[in-house]
Amino acid sequence: MLRELFGGLLVAFGLYSALPLPQVEWKKNTMRYALGFLPLIGLLVGACEYGWLALAQNWQLNAMLYAAGAVLLPLAITGGIHLDGFVDTCDALCSYGDKEKKLEILKDPHVGAFGILWIIVLLLMQFGLFAQLYEAPRAAGLLLAGYALARAFGGGMIVTQTCAKDSGLARLFADNADKKQVSYVMAGWIAACVCWLLVMGKGFGIAAFVLVLLYFVYHVRLCYKQFGGITGDLCGMCITMIETLVLLVTVIGGLCLR
Numbered sequence: 001m002l003r004e005l006f007g008g009l010l011v012a013f014g015l016y017s018a019l020p021l022p023q024v025e026w027k028k029n030t031m032r033y034a035l036g037f038l039p040l041i042g043l044l045v046g047a048c049e050y051g052w053l054a055l056a057q058n059w060q061l062n063a064m065l066y067a068a069g070a071v072l073l074p075l076a077i078t079g080g081i082h083l084d085g086f087v088d089t090c091d092a093l094c095s096y097g098d099k100e101k102k103l104e105i106l107k108d109p110h111v112g113a114f115g116i117l118w119i120i121v122l123l124l125m126q127f128g129l130f131a132q133l134y135e136a137p138r139a140a141g142l143l144l145a146g147y148a149l150a151r152a153f154g155g156g157m158i159v160t161q162t163c164a165k166d167s168g169l170a171r172l173f174a175d176n177a178d179k180k181q182v183s184y185v186m187a188g189w190i191a192a193c194v195c196w197l198l199v200m201g202k203g204f205g206i207a208a209f210v211l212v213l214l215y216f217v218y219h220v221r222l223c224y225k226q227f228g229g230i231t232g233d234l235c236g237m238c239i240t241m242i243e244t245l246v247l248l249v250t251v252i253g254g255l256c257l258r
Helices: 002-016 034-059 063-078 081-093 099-107 113-135 140-160 169-176 179-200 204-227 232-257
Strands: none
Touching: 002 034, 002 081, 034 063, 034 113, 034 140, 034 179, 063 081, 063 113, 081 099, 081 113, 081 204, 081 232, 099 204, 113 232, 140 169, 140 179, 140 204, 140 232, 169 232, 179 204, 204 232
């Protein structure tokens, strides 16, 4: 059991982070609980973001320099794997093709014009939000849970929803995961993150969770309507959007509380 858990930890961090950890073979026993460790990577990202904010304030850095570092920090930790899903999904949705066409675009390794356009929009939005957060950080504690919450929802999709394809990372993890146990773990992560949001959010934690929940329901409906199910890219899109929504509420909360 402990060997399987440790193997799952290494699989999760090996795929969903850029940290230099030992690689393990992807087998049934190493992948059974791997998704349950995905929110732990988000917890690491959130802690680093909070630490970077404290460090930037201590050094009295310029708001733009802080914002640039805050945008790049998750990329350095995760390798941008979820942003890749965001880009591919934007390309597929903007194609206005049928389900089969959209799924082909998700599988295509090339990046289209719409993907580039929307990733620029996303990063510019995050940059502006982080710059404003630096000026009004009273609700910054929400960031500690926001990145983990995003991965709990994104990973939960894989073990609770139907895959759109018979291949791909989402299908691979879904087929090899202990869905019942991982679902319980993800529910525990979500409950813990919500408790943290309620404690640290000064009322805005409730708003953050409600907004995230509404988006998650919308995203799942979108996946079935446009793609016939979920894929790894669509989970990456979900994670990226939830991160940004929590950041948005964090900024609004800081402005209201200052």
